[in-house]
Amino acid sequence: MSELEKQKKETIENLVAIGRLRSPEIKKAMMKVKRELFVLPSYKDEAWIDVALPIVGKATISAPHMYAIMFEEAKLKKGEKVLEIGSGSGYGAALMKELVGKEGKVITLEIDPEVYEFAKKNLKKADCTNVKIILSDGSVGYEKEAPYDCIFVTATAPEIPKPLIKQLKPEGRMLVPVGGIAGSQELIYIKKNKDGGLEERNICGVVFVPLRGKFGYKQI
Numbered sequence: 001m002s003e004l005e006k007q008k009k010e011t012i013e014n015l016v017a018i019g020r021l022r023s024p025e026i027k028k029a030m031m032k033v034k035r036e037l038f039v040l041p042s043y044k045d046e047a048w049i050d051v052a053l054p055i056v057g058k059a060t061i062s063a064p065h066m067y068a069i070m071f072e073e074a075k076l077k078k079g080e081k082v083l084e085i086g087s088g089s090g091y092g093a094a095l096m097k098e099l100v101g102k103e104g105k106v107i108t109l110e111i112d113p114e115v116y117e118f119a120k121k122n123l124k125k126a127d128c129t130n131v132k133i134i135l136s137d138g139s140v141g142y143e144k145e146a147p148y149d150c151i152f153v154t155a156t157a158p159e160i161p162k163p164l165i166k167q168l169k170p171e172g173r174m175l176v177p178v179g180g181i182a183g184s185q186e187l188i189y190i191k192k193n194k195d196g197g198l199e200e201r202n203i204c205g206v207v208f209v210p211l212r213g214k215f216g217y218k219q220i
């Protein structure tokens, strides 16, 4: 077994041991998607250490435990339609595609042209060609394909972007970090009930890069 494979097993088994990774489907997806294809070549050996890594621009690929936390909350099912805001490396979108399967659909939006090219290239390298990646301001969502079963915002918003709530299906879920650029940020879970009412829960403190665009931090 290569050093990288060893590190991957260790990280994933540790997430299971500490109770952050509980669902067999999420574990299977994390075992399958080659995280090393989504990091910069100079970080390949560190790909499976449980930390966030810089990619291009101001973007980062989140730490493996962050994906476990978000996916355990989201409870994606086969066939669901998912929107990701902030493609970054493309790794999150590749995991989402594994979780929703062939019959599901993943759309990921990236605002930074350089990062968009990076994510697109990585998804292709990983043979994940059936993820739809679009260069656009995701803070307004993506009306054309709405409504969604689940929306993942992977950049910190000043407050929950209103258009995203509108683009959730009844029973739809959203995970969104909310907070200050440098200060404390909380990962928020939102579920839209059948009657349109919202259920909201704080999951944990997090560190994400700021959300830009119309419903993000405009000064960035």
Ligand code: SAH
Pocket (backbone or CB within 6 Å): 058, 059, 060, 061, 062, 085, 086, 087, 088, 089, 090, 091, 092, 093, 109, 110, 111, 112, 115, 136, 137, 138, 139, 154, 155, 209, 210, 211, 212, 213, 214, 216
């Ligand atoms: N989910 C990614 C990590 C995202 S890092 C992964 O798995 O690797 C956050 C990303 O959000 C950055 O690439 C940043 O450029 C992007 N971003 C910030 N504001 C955005 C916006 N309004 N619309 C789309 N992408 C945005």
